[in-house]
Structure formats: C-alpha cells, structure tokens
Amino acid sequence: MAIENIPEIYFKDVKGPKEIFVYDFKMTSDVVKSKVNLSMNMFSFLQVGKKQVHFANTSMAVNSQQSLLLKKGNWLWTELLDTEAIYYCKLFFFSEKKLTEFLAKYTNNVKPLKEEIPYFVIENDLYLASFIDSLSTNTYTNHSYSDALLFLKFEEIMLYLLNKYGNDFEYYLQSLISKEVSPFKNVVESNTYSNLKLEEIAFLCNMSLSTFKRNFTAEYNEAPGKWLQDKRLQKAKEILQYGELKASDIYLDMGYNNLSNFSIAFKNKFGFSPSDLSAFK
Template sequence: MPIENIPEIYFEDSKVNPDVFVYDFKMNNNVVKSKVNLSMHMFSFLQVGKKQVHFADTAVAVNKNQSLLLKKGNWLWTELLDTDAIYYCKLLFFSETKLSEFYNKHVNNLKPSKNEVGYFVIENDSYIMSYLNSLATINEAPAIFKYNLLSVKFEELMLYLINKYGSKFELFLQSLISKQISPFKKVIENNVYSNLKLEEIAFLCHMSLSTFKRHFINEYKTSPGKWLQDKRLLKAKEILKEGQLKASDIYLDFGYNNLSNFSIAFKNKFGFNPSEIPS
C-alpha cells in the first residue's frame, strides 16, 4: 500500500508550504488502515462517518461527536462510512512554527511533559460546530487574506481548548513541541495484542519491514513473526479459557484473516483446537 504524504497531496501549489492550512476531505468508500505520513500537526473534525487511527504505541477511534488533534508522524488511518453514503471531515493543519509561536505567547512555565500519546480527543460542542461553520466561509477568500484569517482562527481555537481542557491540553501541546519519538520496544509491546500486521507495526516505528526485522531480532533474539504469534496465541488462550467468548469472536482481534487459520495456529501451538480448551 503506498504512503500518502499529507497535507502535501492537498496543496494546489507544491512550492507553497503554509504554516496553517484547511482542507475539506470527502470520500464515498471505506478505507482500512491507509498509511499516512503526516508532516504537520492536524485537527480532524469528523462530521460524517467513523475514524480509527494508530500512532506508534497507541490507537483511538472516534465518531462525529468527537474531533482529534493528531501529532505529526506516521499513522495508520481507517475511515468508515456511517449510515450515509459519504465520509466527510474538515482538516486543519498547522506547523511547528505556528505552534511554537502560540505556545510562547500563551502558555506559561509548565513542567516538562512526559506525555507520549500522539492524539488529543476533543468533545464536539456548540462552539466547535460554530467554529467549523466559520472555517467554511474563509475558504472562499483570496489567498493572502485567507491565510491571515486562518492564523487568527487557529489562535482562537487553541485559546478555546486551553480554556476548556486547561493544563491537560497545555501539556499535550508541550509534548508536540518536543522531538522525542516513542522507543522501539514501547511501540512493539503496546501493539502485541492488536490485529496489526508486521508491516504496519514497522511503519509505525518509521522503519522498512527489513530494517524492522533486523532491529527486532537484535532486541528480542527471535523473529518478530514467531514472537508476536506466540504472545497473541497465549492471550487468546487466556480469553477463551474464561468461557465468555468463542474463537469465532476473537480471531480477527489477533490478526488472523479467518477462523481456520487461527484454529490451525492455535492447535500447532497448544496441541488442541480452540473449541477443546480445558476449563
């Protein structure tokens, strides 16, 4: 699957890299785990549909009642239609420069942030809905006037979110400014029980699959495929032993495309079928 460079693919002029940029994204089909290289921090104001994102060692899902502020970097995005035949979200991008300007102007003397989560969930309210309507009118303005208005609107939004979420939001902003990337092992071990494939985990580590495998073997002294399979099957066995769920309920959650493959791997590991698990 190709990597999408966002927001660059949305720029009308590839030579222009604005510090703040808004784009209306629409589609009429589901897209599952597309690879995205996000070069700017981004607000995603979902208006119709559902969205799930994976970043390094974390994942989050939202619907139209929530919005997201996403840290720049490599993401896996799943975007799903809801009852309507269209998916629609308004995207607001901003640069490190724009963030630093705002932070230095409005945020005072915080302790260093230890936050490593790549997203901040925003609960949509009447202000957010009014704000989105105001962004829609700006889109029709001439280029330089539009940029100046967007700069003001960006500052307005950030001030509102600081007022609404307080130090929690301020600390998240501070974490966006830091250049730290989640450690390799933290990314791996926080995706052990996900349904992500090796290639997708490698992408979240900012590595090619071959580089990822080399790093993994150096760190864990075994191949990533075997290590992940063993961990996931052991967890699946624990869940099945509780008796609340069947193999058909959980095989997708552990990265298997069908029940048959899961059952074969399970029997090869433990010597009996998932349906025969001892109580």
C-alpha cells in the first residue's frame, strides 16, 4: 500500500509551504490501516463516521463526539463509514513554527510531558461545534486575507482548549515540539500482541521492511517473524487456558487472517490444537 503524504496531497495550486492549512475530507468507502506520513501537527474534527489511528506505541478510536489533535509522524489510519454513506471530517494543520510562536506568546514555557503521547482527545461541545462549522476549505483559500484569518482561527481553538483543559493541554502542546524519537524497542514491544503485520510495525518505526528486519535481528538476536509469532502464540495459549474465549474469538487479534492458519501454527508450536486445550481442563 502506497504511503500518503499529508497534507501535501491536499495542496492544489499552493505556492510555497503552508504554515496553517484547512481541508474538508470526504470519502464514500472504508479505508483500513492506510499508511500516512503526517508532516504537520493536525486537528481531526470528525463529522460523520468512525476513525482509528495506530501510533508507534498505542492506538486510539473516536467517533463524531470527539476530536483528535495528532502529532506529526508516521501513523496507520482506519476510516470507516457509519450509518451514512459518507465519511466526512475537517482537518486543520499547523506547523511547528506557528505552534512555537503561539506558545511563546500565551504560555509559560512549561516542561513537556515526560512520556510522549502522540494524540490528545478533545470532547466536543457547543463551542467546538460552532468553531468546526466555521472552518471551510473555500473560505480560507478564496479570500484575500486567508492566511491572516486562518492564524486567528488557530489562536482561537488553541486558547479555547487551553482554557478548557488547562495544564494538561499546555503540557501536551509543549511535547509536540520535542525532538525525541520513540525508541525502537518501545515501538516493537508495544505492538507485540497487536494484529499488525511486520511491514506495518516497520512503517510505525519509520523504516523500510528490510531495515526493520536488520534492526530487529540486531536487537533481539532472532528474526522478527518468528519472535512475534512465538510471543503471540504464547499469549494466545494463556488466554485460551482461562477458558472464557475460544480460538475463533482471538485469532484475528493474534495477527492471523483465518482460524485454520492460527490453529496450524498453534499446533506446530505446542503439539496440540487450540480445541484440544479445552479438553485438557
């Protein structure tokens, strides 16, 4: 699957880099785990549909009752239609330069969070609904004062959220300009028991699959495919031993596309099938 460079793919007849940018995004079919290179921090104001984002160390799902502020980086996006036949969200991008200017103007330069978190969940309210309604691609591209208007909108939403969430939001904003990168092992081990494939974990590490495999073998002294399979099968065995779930309930979560492949791999490792495990209890 090709990597989407966002927001660059939305630029049309734009001269030079944009510091602040708004885009109305619509689609009529589901997109699952699309690879995204996000080069600017971004508000995602979901209007219709459901959204899930896989980060290096975690994942987050929201609906139209919440909005997300996302840190720039490599993410996997899943965007799903809801009861409507369309998915619609408003995306509001801002550069690190504009963020730094805003923080210098309005905040006390507090220390960022020790633990980097790639997202901030915003609970929608009446004020935010009004703000989101005021954002429109056409308004801010066909106006002689577009850039000035956008900067005012940027300051407006930032000041409102600072007032709404206080120090928590200020700490998060400071963390957005941190230059630290998540350690390789943290990314791998945060996704050990996910259903992500090797190439998807490699993407979250910002590496090609071949580079990821070399780094993995150097770090763990074992090929990543076997290491992940062993870890996930051991976890599956522990889950099945509790007796509350069956193999058909968990094989997708363990990274297998079908129950048959999971059962074969399980039996090859342990010498008995998942169904046999319940008979041993």
